[in-house]
Every structure is written in C-alpha cells, then in structure tokens.
Amino acid sequence: MRGKSAVGPRGAGPNRAGPNTEGPNEDSLNIVDSSETGLNTADSNSTGPAGIGHIVLRLDRIMVERGRSLNWLADQVGITNVNLSKIKNNRVSAIRFSALAAICAALDCQPGDILEYVDGISGDADDANSK
Numbered sequence: 001m002r003g004k005s006a007v008g009p010r011g012a013g014p015n016r017a018g019p020n021t022e023g024p025n026e027d028s029l030n031i032v033d034s035s036e037t038g039l040n041t042a043d044s045n046s047t048g049p050a051g052i053g054h055i056v057l058r059l060d061r062i063m064v065e066r067g068r069s070l071n072w073l074a075d076q077v078g079i080t081n082v083n084l085s086k087i088k089n090n091r092v093s094a095i096r097f098s099a100l101a102a103i104c105a106a107l108d109c110q111p112g113d114i115l116e117y118v119d120g121i122s123g124d125a126d127d128a129n130s131k
Contacts, residue, residue, distance in 0.1 A: 051120040057095070058116050059088045059103065066107050076106035 063073065070088065074081045079099060086092050087103075100111055107113075 053118045053120040056116045056118050057087055057090045057092070057114060059084075059114050060090075062107055062109055062113055063088065066109075068107065073103070073106055077102040079103075 063070070070081055070084055073079075074084050077084075077099070079087075079102070087095060087099075100114065103114065104111055
C-alpha cells in the first residue's frame with residue numbers, strides 16, 4: 001500500500017469536507033468550545049491584550065425573557081442541546097455567524113441582545129448587567 005493515501009483521494013481527508021451545499025446543519029453551526037482554546041469567556045480574567053474587554057453571551061437572559069427552553073431552541077435552530085448549553089452558559093470562545101443568525105431568527109432578537117461587550121478595565125461581567 002506504499003504510495004497510496006489511507007484516507008482516500010487527495011483533499012478528501014476527515015478534516016476536508018467539501019462545500020456545504022445544503023442548508024444549515026449541526027456541522028455548519030458549530031461553535032468553538034472554550035476548553036479547546038484554553039479560553040473561558042465567563043472568566044473575569046479573560047480580557048484581551050492591553051486591557052481590551054471581552055464579549056459575554058447573554059442567551060440565557062433572552063431565553064428567559066422569551067419563555068423558551070433549551071430543547072425548543074435546539075429544535076428550531078438545528079444545534080445540539082450540548083452546544084446550545086455551552087452558548088447559554090457562556091462556555092464558548094467563538095460562535096459562527098450562521099449559528100448566531102439562526103438563534104436570533106428563532107428568538108426574534110438582534111445579535112446585540114445576545115452579545116455584550118464588557119470593558120477590560122472593570123473586567124467583571126456582572127458590571128455589564130448594571131449599565
């Protein structure tokens with residue numbers, strides 16, 4: 001088997017899934033888990049370089065305001081409960097725009113309702129709630 005790739009044709013390896021020609025699916029809506037990056041957005045020490053603040057996700061607040069459950073939202077947007085739970089509990093370091101758009105459409109809200117910037121000077125996510 002020398003000279004042949006065990007993963008198939010060139011470019012068809014497990015990390016090279018061709019273009020997404022269908023609508024959104026779980027893979028296209030994935031988020032970046034903070035445990036994969038070593039970042040924790042809920043950690044008050046997670047400010048960026050030179051005192052730059054950080055983004056806090058407020059999906060939990062919007063879901064309570066709308067009276068929606070995690071299961072309902074998962075069914076609406078096509079993201080697993082596990083990944084939505086990570087977003088809801090602010091345990092991600094990134095979120096795809098397609099996932100954010102799907103969540104906003106389902107909850108009839110704007111991205112700014114879910115994303116909140118916390119100043120690096122205060123460094124406390126709770127301070128952002130009092131503004």
